[in-house]
Amino acid sequence: MGRSPCCEKAHTNKGAWTKEEDDRLIAYIRAHGDGCWRSLPKAAGLLRCGKSCRLRWINYLRPDLKRGNFTEDEDELIIKLHSLLGNKWSLIAARLPGRTDNEIKNYWNTHIRRKLVSRGIDPSTHKLRKETTVSREVNTISFLGDKDVEEDNPDKIFLDKDEKIKKILVEEKCPDLNLDLKISLPAEPSIENGGKTSACFVCTLGVQNSKDCSCCNFAATAHGSSSSKGNSNGYENLGVWK
DNA sequence: AACCTGGACAACCGCGCGCTG
DNA sequence: TCAGCGCGCGGTTGTCCAGGT
Numbered sequence: 001m002g003r004s005p006c007c008e009k010a011h012t013n014k015g016a017w018t019k020e021e022d023d024r025l026i027a028y029i030r031a032h033g034d035g036c037w038r039s040l041p042k043a044a045g046l047l048r049c050g051k052s053c054r055l056r057w058i059n060y061l062r063p064d065l066k067r068g069n070f071t072e073d074e075d076e077l078i079i080k081l082h083s084l085l086g087n088k089w090s091l092i093a094a095r096l097p098g099r100t101d102n103e104i105k106n107y108w109n110t111h112i113r114r115k116l117v118s119r120g121i122d123p124s125t126h127k128l129r130k131e132t133t134v135s136r137e138v139n140t141i142s143f144l145g146d147k148d149v150e151e152d153n154p155d156k157i158f159l160d161k162d163e164k165i166k167k168i169l170v171e172e173k174c175p176d177l178n179l180d181l182k183i184s185l186p187a188e189p190s191i192e193n194g195g196k197t198s199a200c201f202v203c204t205l206g207v208q209n210s211k212d213c214s215c216c217n218f219a220a221t222a223h224g225s226s227s228s229k230g231n232s233n234g235y236e237n238l239g240v241w242k
Numbered sequence: 243a244a245c246c247t248g249g250a251c252a253a254c255c256g257c258g259c260g261c262t263g
Numbered sequence: 264t265c266a267g268c269g270c271g272c273g274g275t276t277g278t279c280c281a282g283g284t
Contacts, residue, residue, distance in 0.1 A: 014253085014254075015252095015253075015254095015277085015278085016252075016253080016278080016279095017252090017253090035270090036269090037269075037270070038268085038269060038270085049254090050269085050270090051254080051255090051269095051270085051271090052253075052254075054270080054271085055252090055253065055254080056252090056253080058271095059252075059253085060252075060253095087273065087274090088272090088273090089272075089273065090271075090272060090273085101271095101272075101273080102251085102252080102253085102273095103251085105273075105274085106250070106251055106252085107250090107251090109250095110249065110250055110251080111249095111250090
């Protein structure tokens with residue numbers, strides 16, 4: 001039994017969006033806000049699938065999008081986050097304000113992948129390729145071998161993974177990367193951190209109120225990050241501080 | 243000038259997950 | 264408890280365009 005189609009395909013436009021369709025979508029979302037994508041096309045007078053509207057808005061029409069080329073810093077950040085998160089483009093995009101998952105995914109496939117290959121690094125594993133003569137250091141993050149523990153206590157292994165990620169990336173792989181990752185929430189600041197708004201690495205991975213959650217415990221324990229030293233490199237609101 | 247090729251990016255498709263009744 | 268619905272995500276495809284032959 002197949003899944004029912006998300007919309008009536010017979011009477012929906014496909015392909016590139018016209019200026020008029022864009023204007024209609026923008027006007028409707030400005031007036032009513034986004035969400036409820038299934039009913040939005042009809043309400044906005046668009047002959048489009050709701051998913052198509054959502055994609056168009058998120059990837060192209062949203063006012064807070066940062067158009068234009070990726071900077072070298074963004075490149076490196078994407079590479080580091082990809083080595084940590086894999087193809088979790090939405091998670092990566094969450095740490096790059098103004099960039100969308102689709103944009104990052106495309107950029108990865110067209111630019112960064114090639115860049116890594118030219119450096120002799122396998123883009124999918126972040127390992128140095130065997131044929132290179134460069135010394136082989138730890139270049140990947142593996143959770144293999146924790147299977148027994150994971151089955152017994154999934155929560156524990158999650159926190160252990162968090163610590164492992166921090167250890168490998170901070171101490172061995174990316175000594176310049178602070179993995180107290182934080183996502184800014186532009187509309188609704190929740191946690192004040194010396195003027196910054198952020199959620200800690202543990203929270204961003206979905207483990208809130210844990211003992212390792214630095215933002216949930218923020219009142220009691222201040223982040224020991226470089227932010228308190230005023231050491232800014234423009235990534236404060238990404239939560240990735242050098 | 244015409245054709246071919248590959249890069250870049252917008253858009254589509256199918257699936258998984260969470261929510262709700 | 265479970266089925267249906269809607270949303271979001273990641274992979275894939277389609278289209279446009281610039282550069283090369």
